[in-house]
Amino acid sequence: xxxxxxxxxxxxxxxxxxxxxxxxxxxxxxxxxxxxxxxxxxxxxxxxxxxxxxxxxxxxxxxxxxxxxxxxxxxxxxxxxxxxxxxxxxxxxxxxxxxxxxxxxxxxxxxxxxxxxxxxxxxxxxxxxxxxxxxxxxxxxxxxxxxxxxxxxxxxxxxxxxxxxxxxxxxxxxxxxxxxxxxxxxxxxxxxxxxxxxxxxxxxxxxxxxxxxxxxxxxxxxxxxxxxxxxxxxxxxxxxxxxxxxxxxxxxxxxxxxxxxxxxxxxxxxxxxxxxxxxxxxxxxxxxxxxxxxxxxxxxxxxxxxxxxxxxxxxxxxxxxxxxxxxxxxxxxxxxxxxxxxxxxxxxxxxxxxxxxxxxxxxxxxxxxxxxxxxxxxxxxxxxxxxxxxxxxxxxxxxxxxxxxxxxxxxxxxxxxxxxxxxxxxxxxxxxxxxxxxxxxxxxxxxxxxxxxxxxxxxxxxxxxxxxxxxxxxxxxxxxxxxxxxxxxxxxxxxxxxxxxxxxxxxxxxxxxxxxxxxxxxxxxxxxxxxxxxxxxxxxxxxxxxxxxxxxxxxxxxxxxxxxxxxxxxxxxxxxxxxxxxxxxxxxxxxxxxxxxxxxxxxxxxxxxxxxxxxxxxxxxxxxxxxxxxxxxxxxxxxxxxxxxxxxxxxxxxxxxxxxxxxxxxxxxxxxx
DNA sequence: CCTACTCTCATTTTT
DNA sequence: TGAGAGTAGG
Numbered sequence: 001x002x003x004x005x006x007x008x009x010x011x012x013x014x015x016x017x018x019x020x021x022x023x024x025x026x027x028x029x030x031x032x033x034x035x036x037x038x039x040x041x042x043x044x045x046x047x048x049x050x051x052x053x054x055x056x057x058x059x060x061x062x063x064x065x066x067x068x069x070x071x072x073x074x075x076x077x078x079x080x081x082x083x084x085x086x087x088x089x090x091x092x093x094x095x096x097x098x099x100x101x102x103x104x105x106x107x108x109x110x111x112x113x114x115x116x117x118x119x120x121x122x123x124x125x126x127x128x129x130x131x132x133x134x135x136x137x138x139x140x141x142x143x144x145x146x147x148x149x150x151x152x153x154x155x156x157x158x159x160x161x162x163x164x165x166x167x168x169x170x171x172x173x174x175x176x177x178x179x180x181x182x183x184x185x186x187x188x189x190x191x192x193x194x195x196x197x198x199x200x201x202x203x204x205x206x207x208x209x210x211x212x213x214x215x216x217x218x219x220x221x222x223x224x225x226x227x228x229x230x231x232x233x234x235x236x237x238x239x240x241x242x243x244x245x246x247x248x249x250x251x252x253x254x255x256x257x258x259x260x261x262x263x264x265x266x267x268x269x270x271x272x273x274x275x276x277x278x279x280x281x282x283x284x285x286x287x288x289x290x291x292x293x294x295x296x297x298x299x300x301x302x303x304x305x306x307x308x309x310x311x312x313x314x315x316x317x318x319x320x321x322x323x324x325x326x327x328x329x330x331x332x333x334x335x336x337x338x339x340x341x342x343x344x345x346x347x348x349x350x351x352x353x354x355x356x357x358x359x360x361x362x363x364x365x366x367x368x369x370x371x372x373x374x375x376x377x378x379x380x381x382x383x384x385x386x387x388x389x390x391x392x393x394x395x396x397x398x399x400x401x402x403x404x405x406x407x408x409x410x411x412x413x414x415x416x417x418x419x420x421x422x423x424x425x426x427x428x429x430x431x432x433x434x435x436x437x438x439x440x441x442x443x444x445x446x447x448x449x450x451x452x453x454x455x456x457x458x459x460x461x462x463x464x465x466x467x468x469x470x471x472x473x474x475x476x477x478x479x480x481x482x483x484x485x486x487x488x489x490x491x492x493x494x495x496x497x498x499x500x501x502x503x504x505x506x507x508x509x510x511x512x513x514x515x516x517x518x519x520x521x522x523x524x525x526x527x528x529x530x531x532x533x534x535x536x537x538x539x540x541x542x543x544x545x546x547x548x549x550x551x552x553x554x555x556x557x558x559x560x561x562x563x564x565x566x567x568x569x570x571x572x573x574x575x576x577x578x579x580x581x582x583x584x585x586x587x588x589x590x591x592x593x594x595x596x597x598x599x600x601x602x603x604x605x606x607x608x609x610x611x612x613x614x615x616x617x618x619x620x621x622x623x624x625x626x627x628x629x630x631x632x633x634x635x636x637x638x639x640x641x642x643x644x645x646x647x648x649x650x651x652x653x654x655x656x657x658x659x660x661x662x663x664x665x666x667x668x669x670x671x672x673x
Numbered sequence: 674c675c676t677a678c679t680c681t682c683a684t685t686t687t688t
Numbered sequence: 689t690g691a692g693a694g695t696a697g698g
Contacts, residue, residue, distance in 0.1 A: 058687090059687045059688075060687045060688080061687085061688085062687085063687085086687080086688065087687095087688075088687095088688045089688090110688095112688080113686085113688090185688050186688095188688080189688095217687085220687075249685080250685085250686085250687075252684085252685065252686090253685085253686070253687080253688095255687095352684075352685075353684055353685075354684080354685085355683080355684085375686080409674095412674065412675095414674095416674085495675090536688080537688065538688090557684090557685065557686090558685080559684090559685050559686070559687090560685090560686090562687085578684095581684055581685080582684085583684055583685090584684085595684085595685090603685080624689080625683095625689095626682090626683070626689060626690095627689035627690085628689090
């Protein structure tokens, strides 16, 4: 017997052993899912399957890396030939290889959401379309159409103004993306799929290459991803998917729970295995979570089974407002840590909406509780970093007009909107790109004019930069030269009002340069193109200057908590309008996808099942909403938890001596006494 | 080109 | 309430 079958429970073992044919593994929270996946791959290798023919797909790079590490620790270098990648990286790999095969041009630049919005902004500006549309709402619609393989002009009839606006922009969007030689995230899935569906020989090649396909978090796949999977695995049917419909929380991003609900119809005779033994949480937590999720109707019926003891009862604390709720959380954490029961790192505070993090942060600071927020604004969203990235993108792809427009007068060099307009008009007239028009500055603007000289010197700067960066030479050195040629440090000094701000901003520049260096050290192909690809595709978290995993409390959204676990979990803001969120209860005109209560309930379930030992729920009777104090009603999800398994602590009823004294303590610490 | 003001808007965010 | 975007005027 393969050694990867021992120390698994019966269902886990079955999931590992079922090697041929379609397989659906419904892996409940904390049921040892990652273990099953890694063991399954190890087992396949053990059976003599070539690593090259195994494809394991995840959604995040973090998950992919984690899996690779675990697998490597099991089978060592035999893990190397296995393709372990995200959907998007696989898509890019396919596009590249096929382009190479047919000697076609490879995709140049990957546009992230910010870039996509930039394209839309550009179009509305050009067309002088009515302002005031929420471009994000338009982009969502375009993205949904793309994921249903609709071309511009094929969009379904609608009288929704946003549908109409989006349909109007869709065509131009596609044209511009093409002109810029750019692809977006949707293209990375849809284009390879089209390729496979169009060309049977091509499809066969990929199907034969990946004889064994494994998909993690299957509940998060969208229709396009399903079609891609079908093209690869539809024939040999060696497709194992792992997921949990109860943890599908990305419907609003286009994920379709129905994929996992009807897997058995999509792949007839699929074997279905339930992993329901939970190794994470105590009985009380599981019981409460089970009750909540049981209220959903469209799901694979199942129930997590406890394998640990009962544990303390779930607690619900009621405070009179949001600030007091945050104060209560801080005070409880303080107590847990001071009595030595817990370390900060054992504790997480989860919330539906980032807005709740604000009061928490204030409280954490005054109570001197070290914390880290997962998610939040990325370091790569910093203006300083984005500007530099735009220079690199332009160097890699002169047709990337978006980047060109971003950097052409940044830092200011006397090329204002008027000049750019003139250049654009000339470029259009002569049917060339904007970048080429730069060469004709004198002709366009007038010989000897200062603006023309500015354009020329910008062009020369770009050519030097491109030369240094593109010949696979020393990328970090080229970046450094760019920074110095731009006189960035001086520029920042000039535009920063305080020294502190300057230090911070310059710090971002330094960090960026370091990230380039690190990439070049690690990569076996340290080219500019590769670096930019990684930047777009790779989880920024892995690139982010790593903060030491200190002993800190974790603050994060419910979405951000998926896949994590903590001994102690606070789940706050259990109120109607927050969880379920108001946006789900009262959809807006701009919403392309109307969220449903079922997904909100799953969100609640995901949060609850993060807790190993203690689950502490809370709600406030009133909360400041946009400056106004508003009465709040308890979340409907609380009703599912039977009163007898809940310890309710209503702090608005009893201001006991204890509470008063702790409030005094609180006050004292705030005043610094 | 920069700054200071006004206006607007307010979920979640794996790639 | 408060952050970020947009705009007018110096």
